[in-house]
Amino acid sequence: MKGRIAALVMVMGLSIGSAFAQTWGNSPEDSINCRKNLSLYQEFYKQKAYDDALVFWRKSVALCPKSTESLYTRGVNLYEYQIKKNKANVELRERLIDTLFMVYDWRIEHFGKKGYVLGRKGSDMMQYRKDDPKAAYEAFEESFKALGNEMEAGSIVYMYMARYEMFKKGESTKAELIQLYPRLKAVADFNIKNSNSEKEKEKYKTSADNLLQFFKEVAECSDLVEAYQPIFDSNKDKPEVLSEILSLLDAKECSDQDFYIQVAKRLQEISPSPRSAYSIANWYAAKGNCGSALEFYVEAFETADKLSEDEKAPFKINAGIACAKCYLVTNQYSRAKIFANKVLSIDADNGTAYMIIGDAYMYGGTECGDNPCAKKASYWAAVDKYYIAKGKDPSLDDKINPKIARAKGLFPTKEDCFFYGITEGSSFSIECWIGETTKVRFN
Secondary structure, three states, rough: HHHHHHHHHHHHHHHHHHHOOOOOOOOOOHHHHHHHHHHHHHHHHOOOOOHHHHHHHHHHHHHOOOOOHHHHHHHHHHHHHHHHOOOHHHHHHHHHHHHHHHHHHHHHHHHHHHHHHHHHHHHHHHOOOOOOHHHHHHHHHHHHHHHHHHHOOOHHHHHHHHHHHHHOOOOHHHHHHHHHHHHHHHHHHHHHHHOOOOHHHHHHHHHHHHHHHHHEEEEEEEHHHHHHHHHHHHOOHHHHHHHHHHHHHOOOOOOHHHHHHHHHHHHHOOOOOOHHHHHHHHHHHHHOOOHHHOOOOHHHOHHHHHHOOOHHHHHHHHHHHHHHHHHHHHHOOHHHHHHHHHHHHHOOOHHHHHHHHHHHHHHHHHHOOOOOOOOHHHHHHHHHHHHHHHHHHHHHHHHHHHHHHHHHHOOOOOOHOOOOOOOOOOEEOOOOOEEEEEEEEOO
C-alpha cells in the first residue's frame, strides 16, 4: 500500500498548494493534509480499492468534514462494503453498522437535507437493525413530514415495513397500520401521475404494488369496516374521503361487505362517477346479483371518459371484463361478446376477453345452426378463441385447458355432418351473432 500511496502523491505533485485555494483546519498544513487525504481516498475509490479508500476517507472526515457532500454518499458505500465483507464477524459488523448510521448523521449536520437523508438512513436501519423497527419508523416519520410527496419510492415501502414489524412486536396497533397505508399510497400515486421520468414512475409503481401486498396481509375486511366506519360517518359529504375508503375496500376485495355498498351509494349520490358506479356494481356482483350489477357496470364503462388519460384505459378494461362476465352469467351471450370486443379494442392482447368470447360460443352458440352439425360448430369457434387466449396470456392455462377439453368432447361426429357435405378440415362459416369462419373438426 505504501508504494501505491507514494505513486499517487508523486502524481499529485506540487499542485496541491496552488489548486486548493480553500482552507480547512487551523493551519495551512491542516489544509494541505486535508487535500492530500481527499485526493488519496478519491483515487482509491475510483479504482474500487475500498479498503485503502476507507483509510483516507476517515482522515478526510476528521480533517475537512465540510469539504464535499459526496464524502458522505461515498462513505455509505464504503461502510456497506465493509459490512458485507465482515458479515461473519458479528461484533465488528455491529460496530460498522453503528458507524454507517453516524455517516448519515454527519451528512445532515454538515449539509442538511434532513428529510431526504433520514429516509435513506431509515431504509438502512430496516435492513441492518430490523429488530428495532421503532427507531427506523421514527426516522421515516420525520422524513415524511419534511418531504411529503417527495419521499423516495423505496423509503415509503420501508416505512410501512417498519410499522408492520412494530405491529408484530406489539408496538403498534392494527388500526394504525391500516391507516398508514393510504398516506403512503398517496405518495406513490402522486409520483406515478406527476413524475416526468418514466424510470421514476416505474419505481413508484413497484412501491405501490409492494405496499398493496403488505396491506393485504395485514387487514381483514372486518378490520377495515371497524377502522373506517367512524371515518365514513364523520365525512359523508366529502367525496374524496369516500373514494379513498372504497379504494381500500377494493384493494382487499371487500366488495361483498354491507359497508361497501353503504359507502358506494353515498358517493354516487353526492358525486356521481364511473368509479362509484363500478363499486356499486361490484357489490351486487359479489352478492351473486349480476342482473342488478349490469346497469352499473355499463354506466361505469360508458362514463369512463371522465377519468384522466392514465386512468381511463385500465378502468374501461376492468369494467368491460366485468360487464362481459355478468352477461355470461345472465345467459346474454351476444352481449358478452360485444363487451369482450370492446375490451379488445383497447387491449388487443387481453387473454381474458378472448376466453370470455370462447365461453359465449361454448354455452350460447348452439342456437346458431339449422342442422345437427351446424348447431355444434360453435364449439370449433370456442376452441379457436381459447387457444388465442392461451397465447395472449399463458397464466390462464389452468382455467382454459379444461374448457378446451370439454369443448372438444362436444365436437360433432363425422356422422352428424356427413349428410350436409361438411368434411373434416374444410372451412365453415357460422352465422347469426357468432359470425365466425372456422375449421371443421370431428369428435
